[in-house]
Amino acid sequence: MSEQKTKAAEPRTDATDEPSSHKSNPVRSALRGSSGRNLGLIIALALLIVVGGVTSGDRFLNVENMLTILRYASIIGVVSIGVTFVITAGGIDLSVGSVIGLTTVVASLTSVQLAATQSSWILMVIVALAVGAGAGLINGVLIAYGNVVAFIATLAMLVGARGLAELISGRSTQIVSNRDFLQVMRSELLGIPILIWIFVIVAAAGWFLLNRTTFGRRTIAIGGNLEASRLAGIKVKRHLVYLYVLAGLTSGIGGVMFLGRTTAGTSTHGLLLELDVIAAVVVGGTLLIGGRGTIMGTVLGVLIFSTLVNVFTQNNLDTSIQALARGLILVGAVLLQQRFAARGPRRMKS
Amino acid sequence: MFEDDQPRPLLEVRGITKQFAGVQALKGVDLQVLPGEVHCVMGQNGAGKSTLIKTLSGVHQPDSGEIRWEGKEISLAGPTSALDLGIATMYQELDVVDGLSVAENIFLGHERSSGGVLQVKKTNALARALLKRLGHGDLPPSTEVGTLSAANKQIVSMARALSRDTKMIIMDEPSAILDSGEVANLFRVVRELTAQGIAVVYISHRLEEIRQIGDRISVIKDGRSTANGLSVTDTPREQLIRLMTGRDVENVFPVRTPIPVDAPVVLEVEDLELDGHFERVNFTVRAGEILGFAGLVGSKRSEILETIYGARKASAGKVRVNGKPLRAGSVNSAVNAGIGLSPEERKSQGLILDEPIFKNVTLSTFERFARGGYLNERAERDAARGQITALELRPADPDRPARTLSGGNQQKILLARWLVHGTPVLLLDEPTRGVDVGARAEIYALIRKLAADGTAIIVVSSEIEEVLGLADKVLVIDDGKVLTQTNASDIDEHGVLDLVMKGSAA
Numbered sequence: 001m002s003e004q005k006t007k008a009a010e011p012r013t014d015a016t017d018e019p020s021s022h023k024s025n026p027v028r029s030a031l032r033g034s035s036g037r038n039l040g041l042i043i044a045l046a047l048l049i050v051v052g053g054v055t056s057g058d059r060f061l062n063v064e065n066m067l068t069i070l071r072y073a074s075i076i077g078v079v080s081i082g083v084t085f086v087i088t089a090g091g092i093d094l095s096v097g098s099v100i101g102l103t104t105v106v107a108s109l110t111s112v113q114l115a116a117t118q119s120s121w122i123l124m125v126i127v128a129l130a131v132g133a134g135a136g137l138i139n140g141v142l143i144a145y146g147n148v149v150a151f152i153a154t155l156a157m158l159v160g161a162r163g164l165a166e167l168i169s170g171r172s173t174q175i176v177s178n179r180d181f182l183q184v185m186r187s188e189l190l191g192i193p194i195l196i197w198i199f200v201i202v203a204a205a206g207w208f209l210l211n212r213t214t215f216g217r218r219t220i221a222i223g224g225n226l227e228a229s230r231l232a233g234i235k236v237k238r239h240l241v242y243l244y245v246l247a248g249l250t251s252g253i254g255g256v257m258f259l260g261r262t263t264a265g266t267s268t269h270g271l272l273l274e275l276d277v278i279a280a281v282v283v284g285g286t287l288l289i290g291g292r293g294t295i296m297g298t299v300l301g302v303l304i305f306s307t308l309v310n311v312f313t314q315n316n317l318d319t320s321i322q323a324l325a326r327g328l329i330l331v332g333a334v335l336l337q338q339r340f341a342a343r344g345p346r347r348m349k350s
Numbered sequence: 351m352f353e354d355d356q357p358r359p360l361l362e363v364r365g366i367t368k369q370f371a372g373v374q375a376l377k378g379v380d381l382q383v384l385p386g387e388v389h390c391v392m393g394q395n396g397a398g399k400s401t402l403i404k405t406l407s408g409v410h411q412p413d414s415g416e417i418r419w420e421g422k423e424i425s426l427a428g429p430t431s432a433l434d435l436g437i438a439t440m441y442q443e444l445d446v447v448d449g450l451s452v453a454e455n456i457f458l459g460h461e462r463s464s465g466g467v468l469q470v471k472k473t474n475a476l477a478r479a480l481l482k483r484l485g486h487g488d489l490p491p492s493t494e495v496g497t498l499s500a501a502n503k504q505i506v507s508m509a510r511a512l513s514r515d516t517k518m519i520i521m522d523e524p525s526a527i528l529d530s531g532e533v534a535n536l537f538r539v540v541r542e543l544t545a546q547g548i549a550v551v552y553i554s555h556r557l558e559e560i561r562q563i564g565d566r567i568s569v570i571k572d573g574r575s576t577a578n579g580l581s582v583t584d585t586p587r588e589q590l591i592r593l594m595t596g597r598d599v600e601n602v603f604p605v606r607t608p609i610p611v612d613a614p615v616v617l618e619v620e621d622l623e624l625d626g627h628f629e630r631v632n633f634t635v636r637a638g639e640i641l642g643f644a645g646l647v648g649s650k651r652s653e654i655l656e657t658i659y660g661a662r663k664a665s666a667g668k669v670r671v672n673g674k675p676l677r678a679g680s681v682n683s684a685v686n687a688g689i690g691l692s693p694e695e696r697k698s699q700g701l702i703l704d705e706p707i708f709k710n711v712t713l714s715t716f717e718r719f720a721r722g723g724y725l726n727e728r729a730e731r732d733a734a735r736g737q738i739t740a741l742e743l744r745p746a747d748p749d750r751p752a753r754t755l756s757g758g759n760q761q762k763i764l765l766a767r768w769l770v771h772g773t774p775v776l777l778l779d780e781p782t783r784g785v786d787v788g789a790r791a792e793i794y795a796l797i798r799k800l801a802a803d804g805t806a807i808i809v810v811s812s813e814i815e816e817v818l819g820l821a822d823k824v825l826v827i828d829d830g831k832v833l834t835q836t837n838a839s840d841i842d843e844h845g846v847l848d849l850v851m852k853g854s855a856a
Binding site: 212213214215216217220221224225227228229230231232233234235291292 | 659661681682684685686691693698699700701702703704705709713714716717720723724725767
């Protein structure tokens with residue numbers, strides 16, 4: 001795991017016996033710290049909503065449309081929570097989109113559906129979660145014990161899981177026929193669709209897990225300095241495996257949500273979703289080099305992107321322009337973060 | 351204006367101040383550097399040396415005060431303007447690019463090219479000439495810098511400074527990464543530079559070194575100059591320590607406390623081996639005893655320590671804590687059995703620099719403060735606060751990021767970590783690296799107190815004097831072999847070096 005070791009140790013080597021140089025600029029100090037960063041994201045989101053309201057008026061600003069945005073955000077959101085953990089620990093998971101495809105295919109197999117009708121719709125959920133967690137387990141073991149770089153291990157899973165999904169499904173779409181399952185997935189609570197509730201619950205659980213538990217502390221510690229964590233007695237390898245399993249598990253949940261939303265399982269579900277997920281996590285303020293992660297930020301990042309998509313769709317704008325705008329937002333957000341980040345600008349060595 | 355025998359100063363700094371986010375790093379520093387002299391700047395960690403260096407190299411701009419260069423007042427807008435004037439800086443973390451060749455590194459930023467095409471031959475020839483000026487004509491310009499030793503990387507860094515028509519080189523603790531042979535070589539190079547009229551500003555807190563290489567000394571304490579341009583030969587050591595710390599330091603090493611005859615053996619190491627590194631290491635450490643590893647750099651002292659700790663997997667042999675054998679290659683087994691390690695590289699192996707003090711203190715124990723996985727940060731903070739008070743850790747704020755602390759206080763975090771853990775065995779690898787003289791005495795006293803409380807301690811240090819002064823028992827190690835095991839009071843530095851020389855001759 002030497003690559004990770006050096007990654008954890010190297011990027012922060014500037015001065016120690018002096019505080020970093022901050023100009024006391026009110027804007028800067030307001031935007032510093034985690035709440036400040038989130039404030040920036042909230043402002044960005046509010047601006048998007050204003051733009052949506054101005055350009056599309058009532059078509060945009062109504063409860064139904066807001067729920068549409070949230071429903072769109074929910075699947076990416078759930079997976080982003082899992083990936084936030086991986087990235088906070090200094091890892092990366094590129095495979096989540098493909099794993100979603102695989103979980104929908106396996107969970108909607110005729111045999112699984114048949115067994116589910118004979119027992120309970122829960123079986124389909126369990127299968128999806130198990131497939132997701134299993135894929136995560138393979139990622140984690142390869143990375144932690146096989147010393148494969150996370151980027152490569154999960155890239156292999158990205159390609160492999162999609163291929164396996166195509167093989168199993170024969171590239172055909174399998175319709176979900178289990179009535180109980182569809183009914184549950186279509187249900188609402190307090191007028192809010194279940195998909196959104198799942199996102200809310202996963203996000204809340206993720207926040208708690210990252211900020212209030214030993215699991216979260218280990219995650220941040222490993223991302224902050226892997227070698228120091230190891231020498232302090234933290235079981236780093238085992239924890240890395242857990243993290244990828246967690247990401248796989250959220251992919252499994254995402255798969256279940258896909259099955260519910262589209263009433264079908266297919267190998268193309270979740271195609272390129274990993275890009276949206278990583279973009280949302282990074283825009284949210286989680287450091288790609290690890291050591292700092294924010295669930296709130298991730299949630300806001302997801303909402304920003306899904307609102308953007310909605311605003312573009314409402315205005316009948318080309319998806320190409322949409323893609324361009326998302327790219328610009330990603331770069332812009334990272335540039336802003338570097339400027340306002342708590343650690344001050346990452347100075348270039350001259 | 352100046353007396354005849356006093357040349358015009360190259361650099362004159364008067365009353366510069368610098369404030370960072372409410373912290374006054376420099377409160378009025380003066381410095382006067384003459385051409386061709388070695389001017390030592392001393393000060394404890396946190397005294398403001400780094401800020402001063404960065405101000406002189408143009409990284410920071412002072413809030414007030416003036417800087418004169420060759421008599422003219424200047425303002426350094428950035429590192430480039432300092433370089434243009436002829437001020438080069440050699441930072442502790444060497445700014446060489448490992449993937450480039452020696453010559454490419456020397457001319458980094460001002461490559462020799464014609465029409466955008468690099469002139470490789472010319473670059474190599476020029477590099478060779480520069481290296482020759484530094485007495486290192488044998489260093490091939492086309493070698494990749496990544497393959498060089500730290501000492502040779504320094505030479506490359508200095509050659510780069512020379513390549514820019516430099517009049518003054520600031521060296522930030524250049525000896526910190528060198529062993530004693532390499533330091534001697536560094537001094538030769540420094541003398542080459544000064545013989546060519548280049549001034550060297552030499553930052554260090556190693557008094558012995560300053561005695562050997564320095565012409566004049568300036569001392570900074572708490573961001574203020576406490577002495578300016580003292581002659582090295584006329585200033586006694588005690589006075590320098592007083593100027594740096596504000597107090598007298600007489601007995602640096604604490605008095606040894608006798609170990610009870612019936613003190614139990616806590617740590618047993620039996621025939622420990624790591625292929626390619628060391629063989630047949632045997633010793634025991636009793637409760638309350640400090641064992642020191644004495645040896646030169648490359649003697650594999652740290653490797654032995656890391657193997658005991660399980661960070662490296664022993665190829666043979668046993669380590670037992672209180673009679674129970676540890677699983678080879680398992681840090682966890684060592685930690686659970688009650689061994690704590692304070693690693694050699696504090697920043698990269700010991701601390702999570704951006705996390706607060708308290709989380710660093712509880713890095714090995716936060717699970718104990720949690721109930722059912724739910725963290726109790728208040729209890730963690732309280733535990734850390736207790737250690738902060740006991741160890742006089744400064745600043746006494748558990749929420750301060752570890753990055754902002756001085757070397758000595760960062761070391762205290764690591765001690766605090768294992769104190770909270772309550773380990774019966776402590777392995778301390780270079781516990782005073784990067785720690786200044788004043789704080790060193792404090793660290794020594796802490797280590798001795800831990801031993802007096804019954805901890806079995808192993809201390810590894812590249813400073814033989816430190817090992818001998820601190821430890822009860824000493825293993826003299828060379829090239830992975832234990833040459834002898836003796837009471838620390840029965841051997842002196844010469845004795846150790848004699849053994850090592852004989853060992854390597856044999």
